[in-house]
Amino acid sequence: MKLRREESAGELEMKLEKEAFRHPAVKKKLEDKEKQLEEMRKTLRESEEMLKDKDSTLEERNKELKDTESRLEKTTKQLNENIKHLQEKDTQLDDMTQQVREKERLLEDTAEVEKSKRQLEALGKDLQDKNSQNTERPQIQVPYSQSGGDRAWIILQTRDEEKKRELKRELKRESDRRKGIERELKRLREEKENERKEMEERYRQEIEDMRGNYEGEARVEAERNLMKMVLPELQRNIMISQTKMQREFSRQLEEKNRQMNEKDIEMKENDRQIKEKDRQMKE
Numbered sequence: 135m136k137l138r139r140e141e142s143a144g145e146l147e148m149k150l151e152k153e154a155f156r157h158p159a160v161k162k163k164l165e166d167k168e169k170q171l172e173e174m175r176k177t178l179r180e181s182e183e184m185l186k187d188k189d190s191t192l193e194e195r196n197k198e199l200k201d202t203e204s205r206l207e208k209t210t211k212q213l214n215e216n217i218k219h220l221q222e223k224d225t226q227l228d229d230m231t232q233q234v235r236e237k238e239r240l241l242e243d244t245a246e247v248e249k250s251k252r253q254l255e256a257l258g259k260d261l262q263d264k265n266s267q268n269t270e271r272p273q274i275q276v277p278y279s280q281s282g283g284d285r286a287w288i289i290l291q292t293r294d295e296e297k298k299r300e301l302k303r304e305l306k307r308e309s310d311r312r313k314g315i316e317r318e319l320k321r322l323r324e325e326k327e328n329e330r331k332e333m334e335e336r337y338r339q340e341i342e343d344m345r346g347n348y349e350g351e352a353r354v355e356a357e358r359n360l361m362k363m364v365l366p367e368l369q370r371n372i373m374i375s376q377t378k379m380q381r382e383f384s385r386q387l388e389e390k391n392r393q394m395n396e397k398d399i400e401m402k403e404n405d406r407q408i409k410e411k412d413r414q415m416k417e
Contacts, residue, residue: 167379174372181368202343209340213333226322233315 167383171372171376171379174375178368178372202340206340209336219329
């Protein structure tokens, strides 16, 4: 059936071309219609090329989107690693804070020792005052004019001085260590804050890039869907228009043929009448 329709269409086109040569006005109109059809075909080809370009652009955008998703996965992995590192830093900070608290407790104990020393010094002074009030006794095998209590006091005082100097050195060391720990804590806090800001900035930039890519993809996809909806309609309209023009050409040619047949019949009738009159005149 389709083959017969194509053959009929081919025969109709041949007939249209033959009749067009016989009728210049119809030929011109046919040429105009052919130009319109050619323009419509050109528009259709351009639309198809545009759709191919859109498909190619969409494929490139999809590839870029996959690359962006891959980068985002890597960034997320790096972010998780950084978070883990920050958690380790927090653990270190907690340990250092615990050490600082222990040092503070040690300093408090040192203050208690200083207080005990002051109390001991006060007791020693009272003992010395009491000894000075007693009667002097002869000193035997004693290098200094001091009683046994005084010698004990001197020995105790010497030991206290040594302990005091040792405690001062210990306090200085602890103070230096505490200052070092505070500096380290400050450095770690600043490092942690900088890493957090950098991660937030990278994450924000990744989100902005993804948003831009998704918007571009959505726009291209919308245009592609629009072209998919428009092209079939355009093709259908072109086919309908072509069919209508062919039918109109056929109708006009049939009308011309009918008029020509009528003219031929009329001319034949006139010829017959002329011949009849000639015959009558001869008779």
